[in-house]
Amino acid sequence: MNVLICNDRAEPLDSLIGILENNRDVTSVKVATNGRHAIDALHSSPIDISISSGTGLDFNRMLQRHIAPTVAASLTRVVATQSPTVPLFVKAHQFGFNNVLPLTTPEEKIVPSLQRTLSGEESIKDHPSVKALHLTPGALTHSISFEDTNDQHIVELVGVGLSDHEIAEALNLSIQNVRNRVAHSIRINQLTNRTQLALLQNTNWQIPDFA
Template identity: 25%
Template sequence: MWRVMIAEDQEIVRQGLKVILEQDANLKVEHDVDNGQQALQVMEKFMIDFILMDVRMPVMNGIEATRQIKKRWPDVKILILTTFNDDEYAVQALREGANGFLLKTSDSKKLLEAVYSCMNGGLTIHEEVAAKVMPRLLGNSSGKTSTDVDLSPREGKITYLVGQGKTNREIAEELYLSIGTVKNNLTRILQKTGLRDRTQLAIFAVKHDIGE
């Protein structure tokens, strides 16, 4: 079972999200907080697997909370909740290591799908705003150019599939590899490219047109 924390400053929204998430037997909302600082305090005391993070919160917003949490607990998955007016925040969140963002207008099915995608290593970006956000990310992504990176054929295929938003399990199934092998290859790919995380690698793959 995945241990979940909801960071959202509106109590009625928190309670609604909790009801939706706990429809799934694999999800247990163990903590809900109303600002980023409280989210950090929970992280210091408890084991958390997944955080549903609002952007605009008092005391500490979701972007700063994401930055600090990812720096200290990089394996924790964070899905940002956003609105159309929060595009800039969404871009910042992805640069800070968030595992994706979803519009607050999404239905419960899409929310649960996004949670599973994040937990399985995917990059979830709501399709209605991806077209607006991705060009900005591609224009500012870090890392070496594709000609500077000597990827093996397998590493190239894995990088391509990451850019397609595939999870580790989906990559393993498509390439007939174990999930452990995929993870080991991803570690080497990040070292070779000089990138920080899977989000940056996905952006790198698209920006440099990494093919199959």
């Protein structure tokens, strides 16, 4: 099992790196400390699992846009965190992660959990909080689509937090027209609600450093 760890300063994964480096079932452990390092590591040699911290979720969502499709298709993505909250599980699921690894997991169970995740036996979609919501996995990983420029303008204003009434006033449209267009944009982008639409609109695909 070849592992890439995206190690950031906000929630360092140093202890996990040590555990994996000393496990005979792990072939290699690469550590990336910024976006360029991560991209280079993913394209230079086979990586089975990439692991990021809970604070690195947004980074990893942006990172996906810069990974070759053949690499992304075979990559299993995991979030490792000390605080596996329900919101984090839901966010990771919507960002297309395969699983969440609590760092409170006993050391001897960490690698087996990663192996089960790699094989598909263990998955974030099976977490009770995620299953109860019936959400589409990876809904927030793609680029947003628009039917026309009016839809684009409306979604841009949704992204900055304007209400339907404010959008209608700003664009000189009827409130019903705005509501219909927002609903249509949610539907064609395979989203569930307005909040997801705003999040997807506000996605910045530039790769920042972990620092």
